[in-house]
Amino acid sequence: MSRKRPSLKWPLIIQPLLLQFAIVAASVAITVAVATRADSGGPYTDETITPVIADAIVRSADGSLAVRSTPQLAALRAETPAMWFMAEDDSGRRVSYGQVPAQYARVTGLLRNLAYGHVRDRLPPYALTAVIRREQSPVGPLTIMGHGKLNELTFTIMLASTLGALPILALMALVAVFAIPWIVKRSLAGVARIADEAKRIDAGRRGVRLSEEQVPREIAPLVRAVNDALGRLDEGYERQRRFIASAAHELRTPIAILRVKVDAAQEASTRRLGSDIERLANLAEQMLDLQRLDSTWTDKEFDLASLLRRVAGDLAPLLIAGNRSIEVIVDEAQPVRGDASAIERVATNLVQNAIDHGGRHVTIRVQGAAFEVEDDGPGIPPDERERVFEPFHRLRPRSTGSGLGLHLVQQVVERHGGRVSILGAAGGGTIARVEFPPMGPLPLNTP
Incomplete structure (x- = not known):
């Protein structure tokens, strides 16, 4: 059982109150002693x-x-x-x-x-x-x-002292109940504001620091230490981001050379390496996509239904060549604000993921500021529907995917203030649902 954390507020209230009562009691005792000493003429x-x-x-x-x-x-x-x-x-x-x-x-x-x-x-x-x-x-x-x-003299003096001290004690009680909590709350207002700022720190935002203004002098070293730690985390993240971007860029050239050599090879065994090279190329592109989230972000209003129709049109030849089909159903159209190219990569990744997992027919359904990608494949077990968003997690160990596609999807959607979830389809397949903050209905003549 965890111990209850000590409070800073109550010691600041109770301890001064006890000290005040002790001072009053000592004052009354001294007054009684002096009065008794000064006047001992009898009863x-x-x-x-x-x-x-x-x-x-x-x-x-x-x-x-x-x-x-x-x-x-x-x-x-x-x-x-x-x-x-x-x-x-x-x-x-x-x-x-x-x-x-x-x-x-x-x-x-x-x-x-x-x-x-x-x-x-x-x-x-x-x-x-x-x-x-x-x-x-x-x-x-x-x-x-x-x-x-x-x-007796002592009884009279004690009675008079008690009656005289009662208003003081009542005033101290009122001060303790109302004034001291207000003073403590006012004094700790800077701490409460820092706590609110700390709650708003997000892993996707860089350069965020806690404000040191109006912070009590005793708390300021802690705030500075937290800001220093945030600075070190930002530096580490920036180094990691630069490494991923550099590695991905450096990999593109040798991957392209390998692809050309494999395509031109005469041996069938060498040409069979093409799928592995394609997977390596896809992994490099997805690593670059993660890097672009911070470097090439745009924020504009766009038509979600038109974007998804374009994705379906671009992928249709690939699906048809594999004896698969795709369709787009628009139940309701609403605009979405954000990076259209990033959302396009989200939709592409979801459709490719549906194909990779056995879907023969893919349906993209637009529902206002949300859309779903549904396939008729074997589906994803309920206990795996959250883990598929983890980096490099693959549903099947021998799968040809990189394990970054759905993680990239989640990163992009959350950057837009939305959420992505995996659901089970009625026919046994999988539904990937993406929801964005709504902006209102589009005009009726929107294509």
């Missing part, structure tokens, strides 16, 4: 008692303040039996509850001038620890000083 009175106290204060008929019993107040008293408080309005009227320490009982008229504060004593049981808050009550604004449930 605080819970501030939540003052709204309950304010709700329990009413005004008597004479205008004085009084405390009424409420379930919430009773719950506070049950939780902290030593709870006490005193409240004062803006007129100086005052009410107290519980055992107010003597130090605070003497404070009169002072509370109404205060709004917020915490008072703590240093030693247990911390009876002087109190909170001062200004609250709205049923009788109007009151300033309340009270003692109730005690909270």
